[in-house]
Amino acid sequence: SLYNTSSDYYAMKIHKLEDRPSTNLGTPHTFRIIDREIHFEEVGDSDILKIGSKVKELRKAANMTQAELAARLNMTSGAISQIENDLITPSLNTLVHIASFFKKQVEFFINTGLLENPEKGYKVLRKKDSAHSVSGPMKIQRLFDDRIPEINPYFMVLGGNQSMDGPIMLHKGRELIVVVNGALNLTIEGEELLFRKGDSIILERSFIERWSNHGKSDCEFIYIQY
Structure with missing residues (x-):
């Protein structure tokens, strides 16, 4: 339009x-x-x-x-x-x-939240300058907002005693999940798997049928599409 x-x-x-x-x-x-x-x-x-x-x-x-x-x-x-x-x-x-x-x-x-230094070859994103959204009980923070075309990184938070069905975002490539804090239960191919702080998983062909946090505290994790 x-x-x-x-x-x-x-x-x-x-x-x-x-x-x-x-x-x-x-x-x-x-x-x-x-x-x-x-x-x-x-x-x-x-x-x-x-x-x-x-x-x-x-x-x-x-x-x-x-x-x-x-x-x-x-x-x-x-x-x-x-x-x-x-x-x-x-x-x-x-x-x-x-x-x-x-x-x-x-x-x-001028937004100084993203600092690009071509001489040192790094990019910095401040929390206050990143894009935030909510999908049901899931809080989603987009990291670098399409500035790295090869990957789509997110920082996500699922509240305590919260669950949601289905994939959050469909993606044709691979997906990497790393639990940063708390515990995360993922239902994949009908099986519920528990991931604690420091655990990770790569999804190549499967997708997540259900996201669950059975604990009282928030579960924080990194979700990357690539």
Whole structure:
């Protein structure tokens, strides 16, 4: 589906036909139409610039509505809403204008949670900057958010005396689970297996039919698709 957001920005939602869950199914991907050609924004822009939450934070701190801020910036309230929800990334000129209005440096909007050092060859992700979601009783923290295309790592927490059926996310490749804290019961091919702290399992063709935590404390584990 395609809809206009502001000025020459549009947003497009790609609806999957496969019956598989997706962590970013509803996330619009932003692009511009220039001379009747579609130009997608650089993928890294939204990772580096954490515009939306910071604009919203500054606006609320100033006790302003989206309409009031839009009027002061000579923008539409719809554009402000799209920026705050990270559906569009403002141009550099717009970002400078926003920063100037709130008396902030442009660097204020740059996300330093992910530190990439090409010379040392490592990446760091701070807990506060990772994506969190909930699937039933399971808390899911996405690690590095698609920045490592070969693997999909997650940190998961299953509450005490909680269970859930079926695979959390279907995956065509292998899956690795490492229990970090507590105990985890997994039902695989009709058999319930117990995994304690430090235990791990690799799934090559099987899938998990049921996740259970029979203890009182949370069970924490690393789940990696690769």
